[in-house]
Amino acid sequence: MKTTGGSDEAKRNAGENAAEAVEDGMVVGLGTGSTAAYATRALGRMVDAGLDIRGIPTSFQSRQLAQEEGIPLTDLDSVETVDVAIDGADQFAGGDLIKGGGGAHAREKIVDGAAERFLVVADPSKADERLTHPVPLEVLPAARTTVADEVRRLGGEPSLREAAHKDGPVVTDNGNLVIDCEFGAIDSPAELACELSALPGVVEHGLFVGMADEIHVGTDDGVEVRRS
Missing domain, CATH: 3.40.50.1360 (Rossmann fold)
Incomplete structure (x- = not known):
């Protein structure tokens, strides 16, 4: 936990x-x-x-x-x-x-x-004045590479979340992978949320706007x- x-x-x-x-x-x-x-x-x-x-x-x-x-x-x-x-x-x-x-x-x-x-x-x-935390994306395993490429196009830096106590990546309760995306200070969370939702292979993102x-x-x- x-x-x-x-x-x-x-x-x-x-x-x-x-x-x-x-x-x-x-x-x-x-x-x-x-x-x-x-x-x-x-x-x-x-x-x-x-x-x-x-x-x-x-x-x-x-x-x-x-x-x-x-x-x-x-x-x-x-x-x-x-x-x-x-x-x-x-x-x-x-x-x-x-x-x-x-x-x-x-x-x-x-x-x-x-x-x-x-x-x-x-x-x-x-608490913060602006959102700066990396945004997690739950992605279908087959879409990991393409989603990461699209995140870079949007100005983010993606990294596959690795498990702490086993070899390999974190697997969600839904059987998917998590990509953590560093965007720095997010000026427009609503706009970024829409862009991330539109990426093929993204099940859900961590922006709750x-x-x-x-x-x-x-x-x-x-x-x-x-x-x-």
Whole structure:
């Protein structure tokens, strides 16, 4: 699980604060990553105390944690709506995000985008005036070379994400590869998002433009809620 950045206390405060928005009977998108995990654990305690919810996980990792916490699970095919999704971010600027440090951004975007409310949980280290973090692309394995060439044409520097504890590349839950693309400071996230979406072989990119309804920024002392 990715744990770089702010303190555990800041992440815990952000995650637990967002979990307080969940009410009885809701369908909840369960995000992936170290800060979202605090929200999931808080929801698990709430379920144990009697809260009636159903969760939709965004990755194998978030599904496993939800099961450990005793949260009943469902999927998008089985519900009419997702009431709220709680997920983390690798970086945010205003209401725009870069996600995908855990390689789950395709499923995250599907669930987060389907939610009536999308709550982002983060610590202050993820905040910036402009997005500068490398943008992850989930790509079909056969398209790795052609997508990398197109990223260079767009002014980016692509690199295939290598696995940390095994030989070879990272493989997503969908069976695809991840290319991390360095663009420097991104002046127009919406424009870049459109260009990346149009590349043949790109399953999804990590730019979440204008999707966040609230960003719960945790510190060691509390939480600041920023509304878009």
